[in-house]
Amino acid sequence: MASAAIIETRQTVKRFGEIRAVDGVDLAVEKGEIFGLIGHNGAGKSTLFKMMLGLLSPTSGEIRIDGRPPAGEAFRQIRRSIGYLPENVAFYDHLTGLETLRFFADLKGADRNACLPLLDKVGLCHAARRRVHGYSKGMRQRLGFAQAMLGNPKILFLDEPTTGLDPEGIRDFYRILDAMRTQGTTVILTSHILAEIQERVDRLAIMKMGRIDALGTMQSLRERADIPLRLQIDLRGGDADTVRRLLRQAGATEVNGGDGMISARCARQRKMEALRALASLPAVVDIQIREPTLEDVFLGYGQENAGGRMESAEKEGRL
Amino acid sequence: MRIGFRQIGVIAAKEFWDRIRNRWVFAVAAVFTAFALAIAYFGAAQQGGIGFKGIDVTIASLVSLVIYLVPLIALILGFDAIVGERERGSLDLLLSMPMTRLELLLGKFAGLSAALAFSTLAGFGLVGLLLSYQLDLGGLYHYFEFTLSAILMGMAFLSIAILISVAAADRARAGGLAIAVWFFFVLVYDLVLLGMLVGSGGRIGSGIFPILLLLNPADVFRIFNIFGMAEVKTLYGLATVFPPTLAEPWLLGSVMVLWIGVPLAVATWRFK
Numbered sequence: 001m002a003s004a005a006i007i008e009t010r011q012t013v014k015r016f017g018e019i020r021a022v023d024g025v026d027l028a029v030e031k032g033e034i035f036g037l038i039g040h041n042g043a044g045k046s047t048l049f050k051m052m053l054g055l056l057s058p059t060s061g062e063i064r065i066d067g068r069p070p071a072g073e074a075f076r077q078i079r080r081s082i083g084y085l086p087e088n089v090a091f092y093d094h095l096t097g098l099e100t101l102r103f104f105a106d107l108k109g110a111d112r113n114a115c116l117p118l119l120d121k122v123g124l125c126h127a128a129r130r131r132v133h134g135y136s137k138g139m140r141q142r143l144g145f146a147q148a149m150l151g152n153p154k155i156l157f158l159d160e161p162t163t164g165l166d167p168e169g170i171r172d173f174y175r176i177l178d179a180m181r182t183q184g185t186t187v188i189l190t191s192h193i194l195a196e197i198q199e200r201v202d203r204l205a206i207m208k209m210g211r212i213d214a215l216g217t218m219q220s221l222r223e224r225a226d227i228p229l230r231l232q233i234d235l236r237g238g239d240a241d242t243v244r245r246l247l248r249q250a251g252a253t254e255v256n257g258g259d260g261m262i263s264a265r266c267a268r269q270r271k272m273e274a275l276r277a278l279a280s281l282p283a284v285v286d287i288q289i290r291e292p293t294l295e296d297v298f299l300g301y302g303q304e305n306a307g308g309r310m311e312s313a314e315k316e317g318r319l
Numbered sequence: 320m321r322i323g324f325r326q327i328g329v330i331a332a333k334e335f336w337d338r339i340r341n342r343w344v345f346a347v348a349a350v351f352t353a354f355a356l357a358i359a360y361f362g363a364a365q366q367g368g369i370g371f372k373g374i375d376v377t378i379a380s381l382v383s384l385v386i387y388l389v390p391l392i393a394l395i396l397g398f399d400a401i402v403g404e405r406e407r408g409s410l411d412l413l414l415s416m417p418m419t420r421l422e423l424l425l426g427k428f429a430g431l432s433a434a435l436a437f438s439t440l441a442g443f444g445l446v447g448l449l450l451s452y453q454l455d456l457g458g459l460y461h462y463f464e465f466t467l468s469a470i471l472m473g474m475a476f477l478s479i480a481i482l483i484s485v486a487a488a489d490r491a492r493a494g495g496l497a498i499a500v501w502f503f504f505v506l507v508y509d510l511v512l513l514g515m516l517v518g519s520g521g522r523i524g525s526g527i528f529p530i531l532l533l534l535n536p537a538d539v540f541r542i543f544n545i546f547g548m549a550e551v552k553t554l555y556g557l558a559t560v561f562p563p564t565l566a567e568p569w570l571l572g573s574v575m576v577l578w579i580g581v582p583l584a585v586a587t588w589r590f591k
Binding site: 050082084091 | 415
């Protein structure tokens with residue numbers, strides 16, 4: 001498996017002073033797959049990307065792109081065969097979209113005549129001769145994507161590619177990505193929104209504080225996660241005590257509430273057991289089952305409310 | 320690894336055309352033309368006459384103007400070359416291209432140098448053309464030498480500006496540093512040297528003084544243009560402190576080339 005990997009990192013570490021931005025990452029991205037890298041801001045995704053591109057050199061460990069170190073002898077060859085869309089990409093305001101693309105095509109040694117078709121592909125044909133100054137955030141992102149596709153790269157590195165895109169833009173983006181995959185392009189992309197990319201990547205890695213927390217297909221992650229459910233039971237009349245007792249018998253924990261409403265945590269394997277027991281009680285008029293998303297589990301949001309979520313994201317961001 | 324001249328060319332061309340498009344080149348050329356004309360025809364007004372008074376006096380006056388203006392223009396031109404890209408957020412993308420950091424620096428330097436050289440040549444060239452019917456070949460040659468040395472001095476300060484743009488943490492600091500460098504080399508340096516000379520009663524004159532003068536590209540430019548002219552040399556009192564052996568054009572030229580090369584080399588080393 002390792003030999004088929006087009007991107008390979010081995011025990012890669014990047015330290016900025018005291019901070020370990022990337023803390024021992026082992027990854028192998030295979031040829032032709034779409035690979036997602038998920039994590040908070042500050043989890044180390046961009047740093048890992050920059051090391052893969054050879055923009056930063058690892059403090060220790062090894063990185064190979066197509067079997068070669070990205071900053072070594074073959075650096076020009078490797079650079080020509082990859083496309084990179086940086087996070088929050090910025091261009092030159094006074095150039096038009098087409099001029100921007102031609103500038104990067106010249107630098108990359110790619111075909112200048114491919115620029116206009118590329119702009120068309122990302123839906124910017126109408127704005128090709130307008131200055132980037134007047135572009136919206138979404139248009140800039142589309143231009144950045146077109147730039148990454150210059151010279152038919154073998155590998156695409158896309159750092160937060162869908163920020164600033166509207167839903168239509170996001171759909172367009174993944175449609176193009178799928179088309180490129182069928183041509184054999186390998187894509188590695190980052191996001192901090194799991195829900196958006198989960199059905200669109202072949203495999204994904206979840207990054208947390210510089211480490212890979214989980215790695216695999218969406219299905220395998222789901223199975224591994226073993227997420228506890230949350231039950232909420234509406235009662236009309238009847239006695240709450242019986243309900244509580246039945247819940248505890250079915251292995252539920254954190255059983256709270258009294259008349260009218262009871263909530264509890266329940267393991268997935270014993271869900272049906274609990275439901276069957278509750279169903280026999282006439283006082284139970286409704287049962288709501290809340291399933292935490294994978295995002296909640298892997299990104300550590302847990303059961304917190306939205307406010308707490310922001311806070312914890314911020315905290316990790318600063319780390 | 321072989322140097323990628325194509326990449327240098329692409330970066331240089333962009334920098335140059337950017338300066339043409341935003342009319343920077345034309346503005347600077349116009350400023351040079353206006354000043355050169357004014358100095359050539361009205362430079363002697365203080366002495367009670369107007370009109371062209373000969374090339375040596377004109378060049379001497381131009382030198383004292385250009386020595387302020389060109390370093391300032393060059394420093395402003397180059398101080399954000401790298402830090403500006405970094406702050407805008409386009410540096411990562413540039414560096415992800417099949418291009419080394421050295422090539423990026425050289426491209427920036429070449430393109431900005433071309434813009435500076437173009438406006439200097441255009442500005443002073445226009446005036447040179449107007450003066451040409453009043454000048455003999457020797458005078459024209461002098462004037463040409465002056466223009467060329469102004470460009471070289473500009474490139475030396477541009478090289479320092481590129482170093483600033485690599486070393487500074489942000490654009491604002493780079494700007495401040497550029498102004499400080501201008502202040503130091505153009506205004507403070509000579510004053511300090513003069514103070515040392517007077518304070519020591521002229522004792523440090525013969526040995527170290529000429530070397531100290533060579534350590535400032537603006538002074539190199541001044542010596543190069545003034546020393547060859549008997550008429551004004553004494554006026555500046557240069558003959559008494561600067562030995563003729565050090566005033567050889569090739570030597571001054573080499574020092575200037577060093578002033579262009581060394582800051583760029585340090586910038587390359589810092590830019591990793």
